Amino acid sequence: MMAAAPILRVEDLDVRFRGPAGVTRAVNGVSFDLWPGETLAIVGESGCGKSVTAMSVLRLIPSPPGEIAGGRILLADRDLRGLPDAEIRQVRGNEISMIFQEPMTALNPVLTIGYQIGEALMRHEGLDGAAARARAVELLDFVRIPEPARRARQYPHQLSGGMRQRAMIAMALACKPKVLIADEPTTALDVTIQAQILNLIVDLQKRLGTAVILITHDLGVVAETADRVLVMYAGSKVEEADVAELFARPLHPYTRGLLASVPRLALGEDADTEAETRLAEIQGMVPPLSDLPPGCAFAPRCPLADATCQTIAPALREIRPRHAVACHHARDVGP
Amino acid sequence: MSAAAPVLAVDGLTKHFPVRRGVFSLVSGHVHAVDGVSFAIGQGETLGLVGESGCGKSTVGRSVLRLVEPTAGSIRLDGVDISHADRAAMRTHRRQMQIIFQDPVSSLNPRMTAGDIVGELLEVHGIARGEAKRARVSELFERVGLRATQIDNYPHEFSGGQRQRLGIARALSLSPKLIVCDEPVSALDVSIQAQVVNLLKDLQREFGLSYLFIAHDLAVVQYISHRVAVMYLGRIVETAPRRALFRMPRHPYTESLLAAVPVADPTQRRERRIIQGDVPSPIDRPTGCHFHTRCPYAEARCRVEAPALREVAPDHHVACHLR
Numbered sequence: 229m230m231a232a233a234p235i236l237r238v239e240d241l242d243v244r245f246r247g248p249a250g251v252t253r254a255v256n257g258v259s260f261d262l263w264p265g266e267t268l269a270i271v272g273e274s275g276c277g278k279s280v281t282a283m284s285v286l287r288l289i290p291s292p293p294g295e296i297a298g299g300r301i302l303l304a305d306r307d308l309r310g311l312p313d314a315e316i317r318q319v320r321g322n323e324i325s326m327i328f329q330e331p332m333t334a335l336n337p338v339l340t341i342g343y344q345i346g347e348a349l350m351r352h353e354g355l356d357g358a359a360a361r362a363r364a365v366e367l368l369d370f371v372r373i374p375e376p377a378r379r380a381r382q383y384p385h386q387l388s389g390g391m392r393q394r395a396m397i398a399m400a401l402a403c404k405p406k407v408l409i410a411d412e413p414t415t416a417l418d419v420t421i422q423a424q425i426l427n428l429i430v431d432l433q434k435r436l437g438t439a440v441i442l443i444t445h446d447l448g449v450v451a452e453t454a455d456r457v458l459v460m461y462a463g464s465k466v467e468e469a470d471v472a473e474l475f476a477r478p479l480h481p482y483t484r485g486l487l488a489s490v491p492r493l494a495l496g497e498d499a500d501t502e503a504e505t506r507l508a509e510i511q512g513m514v515p516p517l518s519d520l521p522p523g524c525a526f527a528p529r530c531p532l533a534d535a536t537c538q539t540i541a542p543a544l545r546e547i548r549p550r551h552a553v554a555c556h557h558a559r560d561v562g563p
Numbered sequence: 564m565s566a567a568a569p570v571l572a573v574d575g576l577t578k579h580f581p582v583r584r585g586v587f588s589l590v591s592g593h594v595h596a597v598d599g600v601s602f603a604i605g606q607g608e609t610l611g612l613v614g615e616s617g618c619g620k621s622t623v624g625r626s627v628l629r630l631v632e633p634t635a636g637s638i639r640l641d642g643v644d645i646s647h648a649d650r651a652a653m654r655t656h657r658r659q660m661q662i663i664f665q666d667p668v669s670s671l672n673p674r675m676t677a678g679d680i681v682g683e684l685l686e687v688h689g690i691a692r693g694e695a696k697r698a699r700v701s702e703l704f705e706r707v708g709l710r711a712t713q714i715d716n717y718p719h720e721f722s723g724g725q726r727q728r729l730g731i732a733r734a735l736s737l738s739p740k741l742i743v744c745d746e747p748v749s750a751l752d753v754s755i756q757a758q759v760v761n762l763l764k765d766l767q768r769e770f771g772l773s774y775l776f777i778a779h780d781l782a783v784v785q786y787i788s789h790r791v792a793v794m795y796l797g798r799i800v801e802t803a804p805r806r807a808l809f810r811m812p813r814h815p816y817t818e819s820l821l822a823a824v825p826v827a828d829p830t831q832r833r834e835r836r837i838i839q840g841d842v843p844s845p846i847d848r849p850t851g852c853h854f855h856t857r858c859p860y861a862e863a864r865c866r867v868e869a870p871a872l873r874e875v876a877p878d879h880h881v882a883c884h885l886r
Contacts, residue, residue: 273752418615448825499809
């Protein structure tokens with residue numbers, strides 16, 4: 229799985245939004261590497277900057293009011309940040325594609341599913357209409373939509389939510405992208421459909437070798453699909469580790485709080501012993517991004533915070549192999 | 564747990580919505596949103612009502628309060644049948660039961676101050692006005708974890724979690740016996756969700772409240788419920804005490820629902836048995852057992868004969884021919 233070089237490298241990304249309330253620092257100095265074939269999950273709560281980070285990779289941030297104010301986005305050796313619009317359009321849907329939470333808003337309601345999938349193939353691979361339509365049917369079959377030929381002639385509203393998400397995935401994979409960005413791909417779906425779609429993404433990724441950036445707030449989804457996890461809080465990366473390491477040894481107080489506050493489903497014999505305790509809470513709420521405290525953004529909610537935390541922003545340190553954390557108080561807790 | 568008479572007893576609740584088509588809006592069919600649902604909730608008890616979109620769980624919640632008119636069935640509140648109560652009588656009954664919604668933003672009037680929102684029902688029901696109302700409202704604010712200094716703020720000045728606290732304070736204002744909680748935490752971030760779930764549990768203990776807790780998140784339901792009912796296409800397919808349901812689900816649908824929940828533990832990645840296909844349309848439901856089209860165990864009789872709920876263990880009811 230480890231290739232010689234990452235397929236995508238984001239360095240020191242800064243994204244800002246200008247509004248009546250001043251400048252909102254949505255993403256502050258976020259860096260990460262994405263290796264071929266791996267799934268990197270970016271997790272965090274609303275407003276932590278996970279979606280903005282993902283959208284910035286494809287330069288989909290509306291500008292104004294948004295602006296990529298600093299950093300580099302390297303796809304192989306090309307910096308996407310400085311690419312002319314015509315060239316970034318060649319990257320979108322071809323080398324990097326994206327699927328969204330709500331397929332209904334991402335699909336065009338007046339065009340057939342087959343046409344919308346074929347469009348990327350006509351644009352990026354120069355197929356003619358008939359060939360593109362034939363490929364679209366194959367792709368729908370590939371994402372396990374029953375009766376693909378009939379579905380290709382239908383419009384988005386004629387498909388169920390799960391099927392629309394499958395069609396979106398077919399569209400995203402049409403040009404065999406190197407990177408697939410999935411922004412909360414299953415959040416709007418029922419749990420049985422969510423399981424089907426996650427399985428589909430994992431399976432297709434194995435067969436095509438696509439690297440996936442999975443944006444989600446659901447730690448269950450992370451635990452079941454990710455290889456590596458990046459935790460964001462108030463626009464900054466606060467922790468990054470391999471998935472097993474992160475769940476076994478969360479080092480940032482925010483990550484620990486997040487893991488503790490999720491109610492766990494206890495099945496089988498565990499259902500008997502399931503503790504009658506209170507859910508752990510993280511006190512308070514996320515500070516407004518236009519008015520971040522000096523020092524560590526998590527300090528106002530952190531049980532460990534001291535004077536240092538309130539004045540000096542902690543740098544990201546790798547305190548265990550492949551495990552980085554931005555906290556003054558984080559220590560290697562051993563095996 | 565249950566007192567002599569349950570706080571809420573629902574029997575044979577049914578709700579059909581007509582489907583109208585064409586220029587004359589002729590009725591071309593019916594959505595069978597709720598189809599003969601029965602359950603009871605005792606004092607201080609939480610019944611978790613789970614199921615996927617379109618299974619009818621929210622319609623059940625709204626029918627209980629008669630926010631939608633049931634097509635058939637009876638609803639008893641504290642032993643009194645309210646299914647045919649007129650508007651005036653319903654006003655009195657509604658003091659005993661309140662509802663909180665998933666989306667606190669759209670359920671709060673943006674032009675009213677937080678204090679007016681929380682105190683509105685006190686005034687409508689003629690319980691308190693003026694200074695007395697304000698005093699009761701600040702008491703409620705503090706009880707749900709809001710600062711009394713925020714009384715004159717408008718809803719947009721509150722965060723998502725705080726708005727849900729406003730909804731809870733409003734629901735509590737009349738000291739009801741029953742609160743229907745319709746997906747009250749699904750729109751909240753996990754750290755805030757934990758705060759609200761804990762608050763609901765505390766309030767239940769303090770005031771002996773009964774909850775009909777409607778949700779699709781099974782982990783939250785397990786955490787808060789005493790008993791759980793699982794719905795599929797308008798019918799309850801399984802109902803049991805919480806422990807029994809999560810230890811040994813009997814209905815194939817409950818099994819697949821529990822198996823589909825992603826587990827937040829990477830050492831437990833499972834080869835999951837995932838049921839295929841989508842939930843069928845509630846307008847054109849499968850014959851017999853509604854679940855037979857997706858059920859891995861379905862036999863010939865499942866396609867023709869609808870299974871009735873049977874008691875398979877103490878207080879554990881399942882609607883399946885095979886279990």
